Amino acid sequence: MQNKKINYLRNCWYVAAWDEEVKPGEMLPRTFLGEAVVLFRDSSGRAKALADRCPHRFAPLHKGQVCGDSVQCPYHGLRFDGSGHCTLNPHGDGRIPRAAKVTAYPVAERYSLLWIWMGDAERADETLIPCFERMAPDEWFVGKDYLHVLSNYQLDVDNIMDLSHIDYLHSGTLGSPGSESAETEVRQEGDTVYSLRLVRNERLSPELEKRNGVEPGSRFDRWLDVRWEPPGVMELIVGRAPTGNPEPRNVGNAMYFFHLFTPESETTTHYWFAVSKHKSGGEAAKEAVSSDIQFLKKPFETEDLPMLEAQQRTMGCDADFWELKPVLLSVDGPGVRARRVLDALIKAEQEAAEVGQ
Ligand code: FES
Numbered sequence: 001m002q003n004k005k006i007n008y009l010r011n012c013w014y015v016a017a018w019d020e021e022v023k024p025g026e027m028l029p030r031t032f033l034g035e036a037v038v039l040f041r042d043s044s045g046r047a048k049a050l051a052d053r054c055p056h057r058f059a060p061l062h063k064g065q066v067c068g069d070s071v072q073c074p075y076h077g078l079r080f081d082g083s084g085h086c087t088l089n090p091h092g093d094g095r096i097p098r099a100a101k102v103t104a105y106p107v108a109e110r111y112s113l114l115w116i117w118m119g120d121a122e123r124a125d126e127t128l129i130p131c132f133e134r135m136a137p138d139e140w141f142v143g144k145d146y147l148h149v150l151s152n153y154q155l156d157v158d159n160i161m162d163l164s165h166i167d168y169l170h171s172g173t174l175g176s177p178g179s180e181s182a183e184t185e186v187r188q189e190g191d192t193v194y195s196l197r198l199v200r201n202e203r204l205s206p207e208l209e210k211r212n213g214v215e216p217g218s219r220f221d222r223w224l225d226v227r228w229e230p231p232g233v234m235e236l237i238v239g240r241a242p243t244g245n246p247e248p249r250n251v252g253n254a255m256y257f258f259h260l261f262t263p264e265s266e267t268t269t270h271y272w273f274a275v276s277k278h279k280s281g282g283e284a285a286k287e288a289v290s291s292d293i294q295f296l297k298k299p300f301e302t303e304d305l306p307m308l309e310a311q312q313r314t315m316g317c318d319a320d321f322w323e324l325k326p327v328l329l330s331v332d333g334p335g336v337r338a339r340r341v342l343d344a345l346i347k348a349e350q351e352a353a354e355v356g357q
Pocket residue numbers: 054055056057058059073074075076077078
């Protein structure tokens with residue numbers, strides 16, 4: 001049987017948490033790529049990540065407590081700092097056994113998020129963190145939320161890369177019927193894939209008309225442009241302009257959304273989503289992001305999640321996506337391109353590891 005880890009890219013940054021999810025003095029247990037991790041902050045507030053397993057009798061460290069720069073195991077009190085070294089053995093002569101250490105994962109805090117590196121620690125380079133400057137908290141108000149999804153993260157990526165589903169799955173909320181005439185384009189720059197979608201002369205759903213304060217029946221050209229970066233983080237720009245301009249993207253207004261996926265396991269995913277508005281918009285912008293994120297959570301939670309989880313159940317736990325021979329439609333171009341890029345990166349990483357062995 002193949003090693004399951006082959007399906008993960010390891011030497012890259014994954015989202016681990018919203019910055020505010022890891023509070024001083026507390027521990028947050030979370031599994032990434034099938035590995036149990038505990039996140040915490042040291043006494044200076046820097047986020048740290050350790051394997052959530054004490055090397056003594058394998059107690060989960062997150063059941064213990066944060067003591068200064070270390071976490072204390074709940075079972076017999078060994079302490080480990082953010083580098084994974086044992087800093088206290090309260091037993092016997094206090095000597096620290098050489099094997100008393102845990103795996104430490106590099107962590108970086110950027111764009112309102114904590115990022116974790118699950119690969120070779122010495123290769124962790126913060127300049128490789130995908131750019132999400134429209135979530136930088138000093139300049140942007142960011143409405144944030146999180147969902148846990150019982151499906152593979154690549155299905156979740158497909159869901160955002162092919163937004164034709166909004167006209168069916170979200171017909172009463174985010175989509176509108178009759179926009180099959182979308183102009184779509186897939187573009188690739190290096191390992192970044194863009195899924196561009198423009199619908200002309202569209203009437204927004206009554207729900208969106210109300211939320212956006214537009215005259216019922218108004219016609220717009222609306223675009224939904226996604227930027228995907230491996231392994232599964234995306235910025236979605238949604239804009240609209242009064243219909244009729246040949247280049248609506250040049251004249252309309254845009255809003256920014258974020259969909260960030262990290263595999264918890266082969267069949268479960270951490271899903272962070274967000275909306276941001278520039279702080280120059282003042283109090284109104286601040287209120288809008290919190291209202292927007294509440295509005296969005298409902299269709300994500302009650303429409304997308306059940307579909308994604310049903311897909312996973314239908315596919316089965318051990319299924320290989322390509323071996324199931326999915327029918328490919330024109331709308332699948334961006335999602336398939338992203339899968340191909342990721343597959344190639346994983347393959348290259350595996351081959352490099354084999355050469356190095
Ligand atoms: S299991 Fe952690 S100190 Fe014993």
